[in-house]
Amino acid sequence: MEQTSQLVKQCLQHHRAAQKQLYNQYAAVMLGVCYRYTKSLADAEDILQEGFVRVFTHLHQYRFEGELGAWIRRIMVTTALNYLKRNARYQNDLAFDKLEMHPVSLDSPEILLNTKELASLIQQLPTGYQTIFNLHAVEGYSHVEIGEMLGITDGTSRSQYARARALMVSWIKKYYSDNTKMQAYAKQ
Amino acid sequence: MQNSEFEKNVQQKMEELRLSPEDVLWDKIEAALPEKKQGRRVFIMLLFMLLLASLGIIILNKEGDENKAAVAAETVSGAKLNKDALNKNAAENSTGGVMPDDNSSDAVIDAATSYSNPQTPTDKNKQPVNIISGKSNYYKRKADYISDTADEITDGATKVSRYAAKTNMRIKAAAAVDTTDTAFATEADVLTGLPNSPLQIAIKQMNPLQERLSKKTVLIPDINAATPAGKYQKANKKNDDKNHWRYGMLVAAGSSGIVNYSSRLSPFYNSNLSSTGGTAVQAQAGAVNNPCPNYVLELGLWATKPVNDKWKFATGVNYTMQSNYLMVGNKVDSAVSVNFDVNKSIEASSYYQPGGNTKYVNQYHLLQVPVMVQYRPFKKIPLYTEAGVSTAVLFNSNALVYNYASKTYVTSPQLFNKVLMSVSTGVTADLRIKNVLPFAIGLNVRYGLNSVTNSSYSNQHFSNAMLYLKIPFKK
Numbered sequence: 001m002e003q004t005s006q007l008v009k010q011c012l013q014h015h016r017a018a019q020k021q022l023y024n025q026y027a028a029v030m031l032g033v034c035y036r037y038t039k040s041l042a043d044a045e046d047i048l049q050e051g052f053v054r055v056f057t058h059l060h061q062y063r064f065e066g067e068l069g070a071w072i073r074r075i076m077v078t079t080a081l082n083y084l085k086r087n088a089r090y091q092n093d094l095a096f097d098k099l100e101m102h103p104v105s106l107d108s109p110e111i112l113l114n115t116k117e118l119a120s121l122i123q124q125l126p127t128g129y130q131t132i133f134n135l136h137a138v139e140g141y142s143h144v145e146i147g148e149m150l151g152i153t154d155g156t157s158r159s160q161y162a163r164a165r166a167l168m169v170s171w172i173k174k175y176y177s178d179n180t181k182m183q184a185y186a187k188q
Numbered sequence: 189m190q191n192s193e194f195e196k197n198v199q200q201k202m203e204e205l206r207l208s209p210e211d212v213l214w215d216k217i218e219a220a221l222p223e224k225k226q227g228r229r230v231f232i233m234l235l236f237m238l239l240l241a242s243l244g245i246i247i248l249n250k251e252g253d254e255n256k257a258a259v260a261a262e263t264v265s266g267a268k269l270n271k272d273a274l275n276k277n278a279a280e281n282s283t284g285g286v287m288p289d290d291n292s293s294d295a296v297i298d299a300a301t302s303y304s305n306p307q308t309p310t311d312k313n314k315q316p317v318n319i320i321s322g323k324s325n326y327y328k329r330k331a332d333y334i335s336d337t338a339d340e341i342t343d344g345a346t347k348v349s350r351y352a353a354k355t356n357m358r359i360k361a362a363a364a365v366d367t368t369d370t371a372f373a374t375e376a377d378v379l380t381g382l383p384n385s386p387l388q389i390a391i392k393q394m395n396p397l398q399e400r401l402s403k404k405t406v407l408i409p410d411i412n413a414a415t416p417a418g419k420y421q422k423a424n425k426k427n428d429d430k431n432h433w434r435y436g437m438l439v440a441a442g443s444s445g446i447v448n449y450s451s452r453l454s455p456f457y458n459s460n461l462s463s464t465g466g467t468a469v470q471a472q473a474g475a476v477n478n479p480c481p482n483y484v485l486e487l488g489l490w491a492t493k494p495v496n497d498k499w500k501f502a503t504g505v506n507y508t509m510q511s512n513y514l515m516v517g518n519k520v521d522s523a524v525s526v527n528f529d530v531n532k533s534i535e536a537s538s539y540y541q542p543g544g545n546t547k548y549v550n551q552y553h554l555l556q557v558p559v560m561v562q563y564r565p566f567k568k569i570p571l572y573t574e575a576g577v578s579t580a581v582l583f584n585s586n587a588l589v590y591n592y593a594s595k596t597y598v599t600s601p602q603l604f605n606k607v608l609m610s611v612s613t614g615v616t617a618d619l620r621i622k623n624v625l626p627f628a629i630g631l632n633v634r635y636g637l638n639s640v641t642n643s644s645y646s647n648q649h650f651s652n653a654m655l656y657l658k659i660p661f662k663k
Contacts, residue, residue, distance in 0.1 A: 014221075020218075028209075031206075031207040031208070032202070035205070035207055036202065053221065115202070116205070118201050119205050136195070138202045165194065169194075
């Protein structure tokens with residue numbers, strides 16, 4: 001905490017070396033956060049760039065309550081949501097309709113995939129599903145909070161998440177099944 | 189349970205996700221970050237003010253040298269003063285004072301001689317004449333004046349720069365306290381990007397014109413709101429920079445002139461010689477006290493406070509150097525006593541003769557405090573019209589004032605009003621280059637309400653037209 005405090009103070013004094021150190025410390029993790037909200041690494045890097053500019057220009061508002069990483073992460077999530085809303089490529093997919101709830105699988109196939117495989121599958125979800133899935137499953141926001149963030153009802157958030165989850169589960173199973181077959185084939 | 193197990197597993201895996209950004213990304217972020225501009229900004233401003241002060245000193249020195257060089261050749265010196273000629277002139281002049289004889293090229297200033305007219309000691313219109321100094325004393329006094337003027341300008345620039353530095357420090361301290369104390373300045377405000385959050389306000393202030401034209405705003409509720417009341421927070425007015433005072437520095441330059449009502453008051457004035465048969469002397473009397481326009485420089489600090497979206501209040505403190513010029517004749521390094529009004533006798537150590545081709549630059553050094561109101565007629569255009577009054581203290585001047593009775597130009601602090609009032613009007617435009625310090629440019633026209641001279645036969649009002657540049661201390 002002492003080191004973080006010192007680093008933050010140096011960043012506030014516009015020391016470039018300190019700012020670069022902070023960036024290097026969190027860039028890889030935050031790029032992963034941004035990646036999950038977009039369809040491409042290029043878009044994720046755009047969000048990361050914008051997010052870090054916000055981090056440095058508003059670092060004076062960090063009050064050392066909680067981890068710095070968590071504070072930066074929240075900025076990245078907000079930046080990502082803003083990016084999706086103003087980016088034409090994502091705007092259509094963000095429309096949320098009220099749909100019925102779908103039953104979800106009780107299996108836990110997600111543990112069968114590694115991190116990047118799972119991230120890649122999340123990326124393939126439609127943008128609206130992807131956003132809600134990230135906010136609920138990964139970031140841990142409640143459906144009420146997600147509803148407020150995205151301007152939808154919590155019921156819509158629940159139903160969309162259920163569909164997203166169902167899709168993920170089916171894809172994971174299929175992905176794992178295909179992979180297993182391929183590996184078995186390769187061994188022959 | 190299994191549902192939460194799914195989320196838990198997904199969360200755990202995503203926590204491990206690391207991706208490497210491209211190398212140039214940091215360069216892009218660095219380019220977008222503000223530099224240590226505050227210190228650099230103050231340094232640049234101080235440097236600019238020093239350059240301006242140096243320029244003023246150079247100009248003053250040059251004007252002083254011009255006056256000195258032009259007159260040196262004409263200064264009457266090294267010859268003997270003809271006492272009889274002086275007596276004769278004094279006797280012929282019913283209004284007293286020295287009447288220089290244009291043909292007295294042999295006249296000399298005797299450093300040790302003190303002369304009085306014994307023939308008219310009781311004539312209340314005659315005044316004793318003191319002859320006290322020589323050529324070397326004149327140059328010494330002139331050099332002292334130039335040196336003092338340069339010191340005043342340097343001191344003025346130093347004081348202004350110190351004030352600017354202190355003001356800047358106070359603004360920064362106030363901003364730090366303001367941010368710390370304000371409940372609204374929380375992480376959630378930054379994160380949410382509410383329209384009235386500091387982030388949005390900062391973005392809007394970066395480009396006020398675009399903000400007004402743009403219809404897009406992103407509304408994201410406060411995701412970290414602990415209470416229902418905190419869900420959609422309104423901007424704390426303390427954090428709303430729109431209604432705060434803004435400070436900065438001002439530099440202006442333009443044309444300075446004199447609106448001269450003097451000749452109309454002079455008993456010797458005659459505007460139409462041909463119709464009234466006036467003499468050449470009377471015509472000259474009407475023309476000699478009409479200085480020609482010259483330049484004006486102004487340097488100072490300004491402060492503005494918005495009253496609402498349309499109106500602003502503005503004030504400041506400025507150092508102003510105004511000038512105009514006269515064409516004069518020989519300089520006579522001889523003490524003189526001249527009457528400008530009844531019971532107003534001015535003692536001067538030297539005087540200038542009229543009717544010459546030597547350019548003499550009158551300079552007036554003032555400290556001004558303007559009070560203005562600014563009005564923005566068009567919401568989408570950052571253009572303001574302004575009007576107001578200004579109070580100034582004239583703390584130094586070398587200006588010559590013509591005395592019709594003795595037909596001489598003299599200068600003395602007693603000839604000027606120390607407090608001058610003026611009215612001004614103009615237009616100003618707020619400009620901003622993206623990611624660079626905002627600034628304002630404008631045109632201001634000022635007219636003096638009272639005369640700069642305090643003689644009943646001399647009524648001169650300042651009139652200026654200036655272009656100015658205003659730079660705020662912070663964005």
